[in-house]
Amino acid sequence: MDQCIFCKIINNEIPARRVYEDESTVIIKDISPQAPVHYLAIPKKHFAGIQNIPSSEMELLSKLFSAITKLIADESLDQNGYRLVINYGEKAGQTVSHIHVHILSGRSMTWPPG
Ligand code: 5GP
Ligand code: ZN
Numbered sequence: 001m002d003q004c005i006f007c008k009i010i011n012n013e014i015p016a017r018r019v020y021e022d023e024s025t026v027i028i029k030d031i032s033p034q035a036p037v038h039y040l041a042i043p044k045k046h047f048a049g050i051q052n053i054p055s056s057e058m059e060l061l062s063k064l065f066s067a068i069t070k071l072i073a074d075e076s077l078d079q080n081g082y083r084l085v086i087n088y089g090e091k092a093g094q095t096v097s098h099i100h101v102h103i104l105s106g107r108s109m110t111w112p113p114g
Contacts, residue, residue, distance in 0.1 A: 004097065005096055005098075006046075006096055006098040006100065007046055009042075010026055010044050016029070017029040019039060020041075020067055020070065020071055024044055024060055025041060025042065025043055025063055026041075026042050026044060027041045027042070027067060027071055027103070028042070030102070034102075034104060035105060035107050035109075036105070036106025037075070037082070037104065037105035037106040038102065038103070039071065039102075040100045041067060041071075041100060041103060042100045042101075043064050043099060045057065045060060046098050047098070047099050048088070048097045048098065048099065049086075049088040049094075049099055050088075053099075068084065068101060068103060071103065072103075077103070080106060081105065081109075082103060082104060082105040083103075083104045083105070084103060085101070085102040085104065085113075086099065086100070086101055086102070087102075
């Protein structure tokens with residue numbers, strides 16, 4: 001996806017603060033953090049949402065969540081709690097059409113989300 005900002009980050013065409021990377025996943029710091037801890041876990045393959053992933057590629061989700069689990073352990077995010085968020089579509093607030101999981105921690109959060 002030529003114009004996708006996350007594909008450009010994955011391909012090192014634009015910089016980002018990487019905190020984790022393996023063959024299928026990258027985790028970066030969000031450029032506009034909404035909490036003291038705000039990371040984005042991004043599969044390297046471009047899909048807009050989970051419903052766009054073919055069943056033959058579903059393994060990328062388990063790899064994505066394995067990477068998130070490692071980060072939670074490395075940074076002891078479970079000590080203070082964390083929130084994982086996937087936005088899909090304009091109404092849900094998605095601004096980058098490449099699936100990503102927000103990892104938010106470090107402050108109290110309210111429910112329901114806005
Ligand atoms: P969405 O709104 O699609 O759920 O989340 C997109 C997230 O990507 C936003 O939180 C936004 O701050 C972040 N973001 C957008 N562009 C960049 C960028 O160039 N670098 C980084 N690190 N984060 C970005
Ligand atoms: Zn992309």
